[in-house]
Amino acid sequence: MLRDGQDYRDLGEAFLEQRDRERIARSLTRRLERLGYEVDLRAAA
Numbered sequence: 001m002l003r004d005g006q007d008y009r010d011l012g013e014a015f016l017e018q019r020d021r022e023r024i025a026r027s028l029t030r031r032l033e034r035l036g037y038e039v040d041l042r043a044a045a
Contacts, residue, residue, distance in 0.1 A: 029041065
C-alpha cells in the first residue's frame with residue numbers, strides 16, 4: 001500500500017488457506033493420524 005501507492009484491498013478470509021493448501025492438508029492429516037485415524041486424501045472432482 002504505502003510502498004506501491006495503491007489503495008488497500010482485502011484479499012478475503014480464504015486467501016491464506018488457498019495459498020497454503022498443501023501445508024494445511026499435511027498438518028491436518030498428521031493431526032488426524034495422531035488421533036488414531038487412517039487418512040487417505042483425494043482431491044474432490
